[in-house]
Amino acid sequence: MNMEFIEALHELEKGRGISAEILFEAIEAALISAYKKNFGSLQNVRVLIDRLTGEFKVYARKTVVDVVEDARTQVSLEEARKLDPNYEFEDIVEYEVTPREFGRIAAQTAKQVVVQRIREAERGMIYDEFVNREGDIVTGVVQRYEQKNVIVDLGKVEAVLPAQEQIPGEMYQSFDRIKTYVVEVKKTTKGPQIMLSRTHPGLIKRLFELEVPEIHDGVVEIKGVSREAGARSKIAVFSRDSNVDPVGACVGPKGVRVQTIVTELKGEKIDIVNYSNDPQEFVANALSPAKVVAVYPKLNEKVAIVVVPDYQLSLAIGKEGQNARLAAKLTGWKIDIKSESQAVAHNIIPQGQEQYENYEEYGEYEEYSEYDEYAETEDYQEYEEIGETDNSQLAGNIESNDDQNQLGYAQELESFDNHDKIVTGAVDPEITGMSENLPGETQLPLKEKKKKGKG
Known part of the structure; x- marks a missing residue:
């Protein structure tokens, strides 16, 4: 052992990130194993390495006894006191x-022990690093498929994305960078095993914490998340500051913040609703984008009957019940959705209640009669229904009407003739002469006009 050995240990410490003390302990254990293999395995020995010079010494350890039964592990009191009288x-x-x-x-034995100890130290460091990141989000690179599982490289270790934790319909290509949620970290004989997920609701929460500064700072809090991966998610947000709109903060200017998350999740739709301590308001918000007329909660059973307009019943339920299912998960309430007509039939809403009295978008309209606009018309007449009139009477009415019409037409024609005569007589003869002398097409008989047109 010399200074080169010490320098090599420090280089190994920098490269692998393993403490030099752990390396010294590993080498001491390796030398003990080598000594026992070479000089007897029953001896109890200790190896000490100088951390500065690299020199090592091996000490045999023996217990002081009255009668020595095994000279390799025991020593008599007399022999011990020859070294030190205080034993x-x-x-x-x-x-x-x-x-x-x-x-x-x-x-060779020492080398194997050192390698094994270094490997165990690395595994321990990786486990300690990722066990603290359990429930957090990590970014990795897709390496390969093993059956249906995806192997993701996280830098120091490879993690597993199981098939049941993958978003349905999502395909992963090699060297794609993806964000995943750390579900569990296990310590196994082969090292730490890290289980990832892309379907966990916690992934939505962590992505919003990354994208929305108000959530990271604690001004806006995510109260709940319900998710059906690959299709739709709902999150309930609450603002601790009355001046901050929680939904607007999550959506971002022109929807930039939420669009980034939607892109990361390959187009998954996200509904952001306001959280409320009032169950009625919270259930109504959770069913967004459907408009809710009224909510009737049963606090003891945590069941809420929700009444929606007839034309929004399908929107409130959602495709295959998805909207109602997500709202129930988000609120923790069992939600029974009924249309207004169903609610009236079951006496949930009184029949005398106006249908749209709760809508803000409906204004107050003045009552008017169907025929008010015709009331000032002078010639307006009320007719009876034709279906009850006899055919003969109907024919007589038609004939009399025809006679009256013909008589009216004759009178109109006579008045037109008299009017033409009066107008013609009033025209100046000079004007009449000018009109006859104007150049133009001479009047031709009808047959000549047709021939001229064909030519």
């Missing part, structure tokens, strides 16, 4: 037995 029974006496050389086999 008593059951004390440990150390004799230096440092060999000049260990031999090739012993050196």
Whole structure:
């Protein structure tokens, strides 16, 4: 052992990140194993390495007894007191037995022990690092597929993304960088085993903590997350500061923040709703984007009957019940959704209640009669339904109406003729002469006009 050995240990410490003390202890254990293999395995020995000079010494340890039964591990009190008169029974006496050389086999054994100890130290360091990151988000590089599992390189160790923790329909290519959620870290004989997930609700929460500074600072808090990976997620947010809108903070300017998360999750839809301590308001918010007319909770059973407009019943339930299912997971309440007509039929809403009295978007309209706009018309007449009129009477009415119409037409034509005569008589003769002398197409008979048109 010399200074080169000490320098090599310090280089190993920098490269592997293993403490030099751990390396010294590993080498001491290796030398003990080599000494026992070469000089007898029953001896109790101790190896001491000088941390500055690199020199080592081997000491045989023997127990002080009255009667020596095994000279390799025991020594009499008389022999011990020759070294030091203060020794008593059951004390440990150390004799230096440092060999000049260990031999090739012993050196090979020492090498194996050192390598094994270094490997165990590395595994221990990796386990300590990732066990503290359990429940956190990590970024890794996709390496390969093993059956249906995806192996992800996290730098110092490879982690496993099981098939059941992958987003349905998502494909992973080699060398793709993905963000995953650390579900569990196990210590095994082969080293730490890290289980990852892309479907865990905690992944949504951690992604929002990365993207939204208000959540990271604690101003906005995520109260709950419900998720169906690959399809839709709902999160409930609450602001500790009344001046900060929690939903707006999560969405970001022009939706930039939430869009980044949606892109990372390959297009998964995310609904962000306001959290409320009032169960009625929270359940109504959780069913967003559907509009809720009323919520009737049963506090003892944690069941809420939700009434929605008839035309929004399918929206409130969602595709295959997805919206209602996510809202129930988010609130922790069992939600029974009914339309207004169903609610009236079951006497949940009184029948006398106006249908749209709870809607803010509906204004107050003035009551008006169906025929008010015709009330001022002078010639307006009310007609009876034709279906009850006899056919003969109907025919008579039609004939009389025709006679009246013909008489009216004749009177109109006579008045038009008289009017033309009056107008014609009033025209100046000079104007009439000018019109006859104007150049233009002479009047032709109808047949000549048709021939001229064909030509």
